[in-house]
Amino acid sequence: MKTLMKLAMVTTALMTISSVVQAKETVVWWDFLGGGDGVRMKALIDEFNKENGDNIEIQATTLEWGTPFYTKAQTSAAVGEGPDVMTYHISRLPLGVSTNTLSEITADDLASVGLKAEDYAPANWQATQVDGKQYAIPFDIHSIILYYNKDKLKAAGLLGDDGLPKGLDGVDNFKAALQKLKDGGSQYGVSIHSAAGDSQWRIFYSLLNQQDGKFFADGKFLDGDNLDKAVKATQVVADWVKDGLAPSNTEYPASIALFTSGEAAMHINGVWEVPTFTDLAAKGQLGFEWGAVALPTFFDHPATWADSHSFVIPNNVGKDMTPEKRKAVMEVIAWMNKHSLAWAGAGHIPAYGPVRDSAEFKALQPNATYSVLADTAAFDPVSTLAGVASPVYDAAGNYMVPAINGEMDPQQAIEDLRDDLQAQVE
């Protein structure tokens, strides 16, 4: 009994001493990253904890992606129970700011860890601000790209000597190429996830921005000739489906399977599927050579829809963050940005310029090839109605999906979409 007593006393004494000496900051971290993203992020967090464990420790929790995450972020911040740092889609920032969920990131915060606006693509940096105030620090840029089957493109004469596709620019050229691929024995020229609004929104928004169309400006959706541009953008995809060059009403996993099984010669999907094909190819299960490039230029100039995973600091009501904790959080964010090369393995383009310009990233293929899209990336319209899992995404499902699958006239569909969204502006 006596020894036990002594032991307890010694332990207590030791604990008191160590807590005084270390003053270790614990950073509570929430993210919504599952699948391959989740695995890579966990590795990064482990690495951080190993390197900085004496001073800062990240305690990470992964939550459900989409509306559940953003609802929880909002409710927990409102009662001061939110984390110290969390991941956030920059397209979702306007809603977060309108509900007072996010804490402003000041110039001092940035300076304290040596992050600068010049280190990021201008459009990307711009998208992290709402009403001129900074609320997030981008971590990556993710977008949609064109995956292609080198063997099939070569057979159709669509592959250049550099191994990259050629002759795909322009609406008519692209469609002709699809027809060539179909004639060459592919069931579809390009496989797309045509059963859902989110994927169609990404293609649509790219095509709209290639014509300099504005989806939302000055409180108005698709004002003036933007409507015609939107109809044109929708018509492009509707024509592929109508002529059997792209599959109709196809679900996400099926759209990937059409490409991996060789039934479709090309595939439009997010950069996050790069690991899928890399892994299949490494295991020798793909059966063909594959590549990926930025989306072709269908209209006037290159432009691709993009979003960013970013880091934000929640505005925990009634729970002020100590300056030491805030510094620690900024350290975490800066460290993640500087180590985002590992994140690029998940297909994403590092937002942090020095990493994007590094020799290591340039050697990473096909990522380096499609990373040019970062310069012409078009981020979602700044509105509380837009962004991931937003009313705009719902509207894409309600109107664009039937339009591209031939169940609704594109003109009518886009007009209905505009009226629907406009009615939701309050």
Next chain:
Amino acid sequence: MIKNRTAEVTAALILVAPFVLIYAVLFIYPTIQMVAMSFTNAPLIGEGEWIGLKNYTKMFADRRFQTSVINTFYFVLLTVVPNTLIGLGIAMMVNRLKGWQQSIILALFFLPYILPVSVVFRIWNWMFDMQFGVMQFPIEFLFGQRVPVFRTPALFLPAVAFVTIWWTCGFNILLFLAGLRSISPEMYEAASLDNAGRWKQFTRITWPLIWPVTALVLTIQLILQLKIFDQVYLFVQGGRADPSMVMVQYIYTTAFQKSQGGYGATIAVALFVIIIAMSVLQFTVLRARGEK
């Protein structure tokens, strides 16, 4: 024996207190708050301003709200009575089996019920998949082309109703089986001695005696299906949500996605009233029918 009335009342109060407390905190209080919130323009989190009946006038003119009410009733129509009748039919067939055969067949019918809704969704979404779904073979054979079942507004709710019946029927079978077992076999013996055929036996013995169970199943089903959300939400993801929108889904979209807590609460009040009205109505009708 002399009873101490005061002591008894005190003991009773102490025993029911935990339940009353939990009921008040977790049900009564939020319900009152919800009704109060429906008169404000509150966001999802935080206070709003009092705007009187504005949410209600908005609701009655809201096309999406009307669609969601119609769809909810349509779904109830598609599931409640069919699910009950199919449950009864299968229970009567299972009841004729004996011993281990009955156990195995019963287990097979009950199996889907233990699956979580997300698994049910995955199974049937793949079964009906446009490119790889096994159900597309009979569909192509019958209609000459593949049909995107969960992307065709006219087919959407019937298809979800079908999946729902497949999923939840097992529980009804179990309830009916318990009811059927409580009917004494002597009644059927007596009836057959009096030359009553199978149909007569069903209408004169089985149906009246199983009626309390039928009423129970119908009531449970009605309340459950008025609150339909999970399946519709999962199957429609990414597609045309509006034409097949049901009430709880509309509440979710309004309150959680668009952060319009006040208006979401208003629709929730409407659903609350509808469920109470329907339950009372059904209970009265069923009791009247049972007493006849």
